[in-house]
Amino acid sequence: MFDSTVMTRAGRACLTSAARLLPRFRTRRGEESGRGPGALLRDTRGVAAVEFALLATPLFLLLIGIVEVSLMYFTSSVRSAAETAVARQIRTGQIQETGDPVATFQSNLCDALFNVIDCSEVIFNVQTFDSFGDVSMTIEVDEDGEVVNTGFNPGGAAEITVVRTIYRWDFITPLISGMMPSGLGGHMLVSTVAFQNEPY
Numbered sequence: 001m002f003d004s005t006v007m008t009r010a011g012r013a014c015l016t017s018a019a020r021l022l023p024r025f026r027t028r029r030g031e032e033s034g035r036g037p038g039a040l041l042r043d044t045r046g047v048a049a050v051e052f053a054l055l056a057t058p059l060f061l062l063l064i065g066i067v068e069v070s071l072m073y074f075t076s077s078v079r080s081a082a083e084t085a086v087a088r089q090i091r092t093g094q095i096q097e098t099g100d101p102v103a104t105f106q107s108n109l110c111d112a113l114f115n116v117i118d119c120s121e122v123i124f125n126v127q128t129f130d131s132f133g134d135v136s137m138t139i140e141v142d143e144d145g146e147v148v149n150t151g152f153n154p155g156g157a158a159e160i161t162v163v164r165t166i167y168r169w170d171f172i173t174p175l176i177s178g179m180m181p182s183g184l185g186g187h188m189l190v191s192t193v194a195f196q197n198e199p200y
Contacts, residue, residue, distance in 0.1 A: 065173040069180075072169050072189070075117055079167055080191040082112030083124075087163040087193040090126070090154045093200035102152045109165070123147050123166040128155030135162055135194055147188075157199045164192040 086109045089095045098104040105126070110119035125147075129135050140149040147166055155161045169187045171177040180187055 065176045068173050076189045078116045083165045083191055085112045091195050091197050096154050125150045125164045126152045126154050127162050128153050129160045157197055159197050161197055162194045166190050
């Protein structure tokens with residue numbers, strides 16, 4: 001059997017230790033709880049982190065969207081400049097006088113794009129009309145949204161020629177695609193140049 005004296009001494013030692021730790025525990029508990037539930041509501045520690053977490057996602061999406069829209073307009077500008085440069089070669093008859101006008105047109109257009117976009121994805125349509133009043137080049141697409149009215153007819157000397165290039169832009173930023181205007185074939189960057197060929 002256990003000695004009662006030993007048990008009594010051990011019990012007193014435990015009670016003494018507990019009595020010494022109890023005030024410390026109450027003090028820490030009071031500091032953490034702020035001496036009441038109202039103090040927890042008034043505690044503003046970590047507010048900045050919570051606010052940043054709430055605003056970071058839409059802020060980053062907005063920044064990425066701005067960068068992508070800027071890139072889209074830059075691409076459109078480069079493509080339009082390339083189209084104007086190649087149209088000038090049609091106007092002066094340089095392309096018509098080559099052995100393969102279509103291949104020359106495509107090659108010169110790709111060179112003018114400076115690899116900013118994939119040249120194979122640029123759709124072009126070159127047509128000739130009797131007068132500027134007769135110019136009509138609507139964009140027609142099939143059920144898959146692909147442009148179907150394409151062709152290459154640069155015309156001869158002093159003829160009215162229209163050059164059109166189309167590039168489809170696919171947005172990667174969420175929600176931006178729904179906010180930007182789109183046509184029958186999606187978000188298409190279109191530019192058109194109409195001119196009269198020189199009497200070369």
